[in-house]
Amino acid sequence: MAMKKKPVTGMKDILPKEMAIRDYCIALIKDTYKTFGFNSMETPCVEHIENLNSKQGGENEKLIFKILKRGEKLKIDEAKEELDLVDGGLRYDLTVPLCRYYSNNANELPSPFKALQMGNVWRADRPQRGRYRQFMQCDIDILGEPTILAEIELILATTTLLGKLDFKNFTIRINDRRILKAMAAYSGFAEADYDTVFIILDKMDKIGLNGVREELLKEGYAEDAVTKYLELFEKVTADISGVQYLKETLGAFLPEEVAENLKTIIDSVESTKSADFKMAFDPTLVRGMSYYTGPIFEISMDEYGGSVGGGGRYDEMIGKFTGQPTPACGFSIGFERIIMLLLERDFEIPGSKNKTAYLIDKKMPSDKLLKILEQAKQARAEGQIVNIAIMKKNKKFQKDQMITEGYTQFEEFYADSFEG
Amino acid sequence: MAMKKKPVTGMKDILPKEMAIRDYCIALIKDTYKTFGFNSMETPCVEHIENLNSKQGGENEKLIFKILKRGEKLKIDEAKEELDLVDGGLRYDLTVPLCRYYSNNANELPSPFKALQMGNVWRADRPQRGRYRQFMQCDIDILGEPTILAEIELILATTTLLGKLDFKNFTIRINDRRILKAMAAYSGFAEADYDTVFIILDKMDKIGLNGVREELLKEGYAEDAVTKYLELFEKVTADISGVQYLKETLGAFLPEEVAENLKTIIDSVESTKSADFKMAFDPTLVRGMSYYTGPIFEISMDEYGGSVGGGGRYDEMIGKFTGQPTPACGFSIGFERIIMLLLERDFEIPGSKNKTAYLIDKKMPSDKLLKILEQAKQARAEGQIVNIAIMKKNKKFQKDQMITEGYTQFEEFYADSFEG
Structure with missing residues (x-):
């Protein structure tokens, strides 16, 4: 009758002290996002294995906790490979389930649909300090809104929330996938090379301008192109005039509305924000996922080296799944990192002392x-x-x-x- | 790239309208239980397969969603049975994880520990209307409190919550496992027969006194015993005087404090309740789980035929797992049934019209x-x-x-x- 006392590898018991902060944050997130008109929604934690293996999940597809078939469907003797044994898996993100949900329920949902999802996801990652195999994700997405009203509202909602949690002096870095592409095209890179160029560009904050130059040259790109490309980054500034500079310089390489829209997003958020942060145009911001099609953004906090959230526009993804083209834009906060930061600074829940x-x-x-x-x-x-x-x-x-x-x-x- | 649009069999997408009610209830439950000093806690959804198969789960152990081993540990060629293939499963209740959690973390927890758990559980039941394979459970438990203060606080907390959700005219039926046993012993049944007798007794509300008599006789029990047993049920009333009647009649068969404690629980709750319900002594209340050792209780609502929650004292279970005897008492509400009832009566969330x-x-x-x-x-x-x-x-x-x-x-x- 003896019991294994520890949780399963890589997952954790949550003690009351942390749980009180989590509960407080969950309630605050829901309350705050609801004032922006977002609707809470939920999908099952278990998803069809076919949907999880649909190639949208990238590396995460290697990390799925798979669920054994049951009853007569399970034929252990005949099984040759994993897929013979399983029919479901635990979701590794909330984006694949959101696509399925939207395609299953679009007729009953508002248009545009402003979705708020909070829920656990599971990844069988190598266990390491501070990273767990079960963790909470918190996404807001606006489906069916093609204008930058979506970007503005997503950024205002997210930053309003962070402000209510007493986060200050953080930065929302913003860029646009089309600016990334136009800068590469203008400099003379071939379209087939963009992905490699962007992977190197993404290291700018670690290896600096010269490091990026060296790596690009080592990759065999023409020195002319590399020089022209890096000159752009030397001259551009981290604000609206930086966007304007690129608009003028890139000319026809950049679709006309891109720079204007980006300026409007930055200006609107700066003018009506309700938290203490700044918007920064960052032409080196890449964000990994290839499904982004327009503006992309990320939250940077001094207290925490990396990003504590990010998102962007992905106008083509939902259509691929559903056959129905649907513009979409989302912003995800790093819930577990935020909880960790609050615990580290001994965040006091209002009223908890009474x-x-x-x-x-x-x-x-x-x-x-x-x-x-x-x-x-x-x-x-x-x-x-x-x-x-x-x-x-x-x-x-x-x-x-x-x-x-x-x-x-x-x-x-x-x-x-x-x-x- | 086509996607399976429906959720996996037996699980459901939750649309915004239901989700708004769920969010409201979750927040209200947490807020209400916290005013009674309960601490929110959480365990991983995935549990060791050994713990899930530890025989505490009864029939639920046949319904486990099992999780495939990963990497080198998975040896499909050599596997003979399910247990060769899996190392974890989705929890089917919150009680087994609570025991593990308490044994793993007791040193860091208050004593007594008043636990509030809300979380999904999974059972691969045959799909049927209104019952899903993923559903939310909501349990409060007090570990380490031997006195009836635990029972009183659990019932007051639960009924206060139901009152805040505008539930009225419901009944908390209460009994004690020791009264069940004393009534059987007094009537002359052998201890080995108690379980069978109680299973038949449990049908009283469906088949009535005569039905119970017939089934007991058919089972081959002595007519004297059956007559004496049923006479008790004919004479007992559904209130404190019913408890008093049994105390006087059963004499030494009933441990002295049992009736007094039950009367104090009923009286204390009736006197200080903050919702519109009544306490009813119900000597036919059995509750299935054999781990109960003292008072047991159940919520009955006219609006919904069955029980919408229940609980009781289980002083021996935690000690079996941990080796450390720990008195325990819990109350679980049927979260999904409550949501269903609220949806059916078009429950209006306060402030939602603004x-x-x-x-x-x-x-x-x-x-x-x-x-x-x-x-x-x-x-x-x-x-x-x-x-x-x-x-x-x-x-x-x-x-x-x-x-x-x-x-x-x-x-x-x-x-x-x-x-x-």
């Missing part, structure tokens, strides 16, 4: 117990946290323990002196 | 857009729901659609007339 403990005599007569329960009822109805506990022999130790749990007020009830 | 849509001209100049965004920012900061949408050609149809989503106020912004 917890009361009633310590009551073990032999409290039932008529007196009623009075105590009545008093607790009144306080709880007002939203106060009241924990009724049997008084222990070592009362001081008991209280010290409860203080570490956030109890600040104590009331003691003794059977012989308490009259109710 | 939704505003801004319909804006497709060609809104960016300086005017700023004014609109600024206005939305102010309203959203006050908690209002504001959805900014591009005005469609068929504006009437667009508005009618939005009205079905709960939008009651519309503001229209035209590029040529709007001055900001």
Whole structure:
């Protein structure tokens, strides 16, 4: 009857202290995004194995937790490979399920559909510190909105949320896939080389301009093209005038509306933001996923080296799945990283210090117990946290323990002196 | 690239309307239970297959979604049976994971530990209407509290929640496993026969006193015993005096404190309840799980034939797993059934009718857009729901659609007339 006490490899038990912060954040996220008109939605954690293996998931498709067929469908003797044994898997992201959901339910959904998804995903990654095989993702997506109203609302909603969590001085870096392409085209790179060029460009913040130059040359690209390309990055600035500079320089290489739209996004967000952050145009921002088609963006925080969220426009993905072209744009926050940052800075949940403990005599007569329960009822109805506990022999130790749990007020009830 | 559009068999996509109610309930449950001092906790959805197969799960162990081993550990050629292929499974309840969690983390948890768990569980049941293979469970448990303070607080917390959801006129039926046993012993049944007797007794509400008599006799039990047993049920009333009657009649068959404790639970809850329901002593209440050791209870609602939740004391289960005897008591609400009932009676989420849509001209100049965004920012900061949408050609149809989503106020912004 002995039990394995530890959770399965790479997954974790969540203790009350972390859980309180998670609950607080989940409620705040839902409340905040709802004020922007987003609709909560949910898909099953288990997805068809065929959908998970549909090549949209990239490397994640290698990390699927697969689910064994059941009953007569499972034929162990005849099985030659994994796919003979399984019919489902745990989802590795919320994007594949969103596509399936939208294609299954579009008739019953608003148009445009502003979706909010929070849910666990699973990846059988090599376990490493701070990364788990089950983790929460939090995505907002606007499906069916072709204009930059989508980008503006997604960025405003996300940054408003971060502001409510007391995050300050962060940066939303923004770029557009079409600017990336136009800069490469203008410099003379062949379209077939774009992906390789962008992978090298993506290292700019680590290896700098000269590092990028060296790697591009090592890859065998013409020195003229490399020089022309890097000159653009030397001259461009991280703001609206940087966008304007590229618009003028790239000319016909850049579709006319791209620069104007990007400027409007930056300007609109800067002018109406409700948190303390800045928008930065970053022509070196690449973002890995090849499905992006327009503006792309990422949240950078000094407190945390990497990105704590990002997104962009992916106008072609849903149509590929559904056959129905549907413009789409999304923004995902790194929920687990945000929780980690809040835990590290001992984030205090508003109102969490107002917890009361009633310590009551073990032999409290039932008529007196009623009075105590009545008093607790009144306080709880007002939203106060009241924990009724049997008084222990070592009362001081008991209280010290409860203080570490956030109890600040104590009331003691003794059977012989308490009259109710 | 075509995708399977439907969710996997027996699981469902949750549409915004249901999701809004679920989100509301989840937040209300967490808020309400927290005022009673419960701590939110979470375990991974994936559990060791050994723990899931530990015989605590009863029939549910036949319904496990099992997870394929990965990498070198998976040896398809050598596999003879399922257990050679799998190392984990999706949890089928929250009780097995709670035991594991408590044994893994007891040192870092308060004592007693008041746990609140909400999470999905999975059972590969035969699909049927209204029952799904993925569903949410919602359990509160108090571990380490031997007194009836646990039972009282669990029932008060659960009923307070139901009251906040506008449920009325429901009944908490309560009994005690030791009363069940004492009634059988007093009547002359052998201990080895109790389980069979209780299974028949459990049908009382369906087949009545005479039906129970017939089935007991058919099972071959002595007529004397059956008559004596059923006489008890004829004379007992569904209140505290019923408990008193059994106390006096059963005498030494019933441990002394059992009846007094039950009376105190009923009286305390009746006196300090904050919802419109009644407590009923029900000596025919059995509850299936054999692990219960003391008081057991169930929520009955007229609106819904069956039980919409239940629980009881299980003082021996945790010790079996951990080796450390730990008194325990829990109450689980049928989350999915409650959501179903709320949907059926068109439950209106407080504040949900205060939704505003801004319909804006497709060609809104960016300086005017700023004014609109600024206005939305102010309203959203006050908690209002504001959805900014591009005005469609068929504006009437667009508005009618939005009205079905709960939008009651519309503001229209035209590029040529709007001055900001």
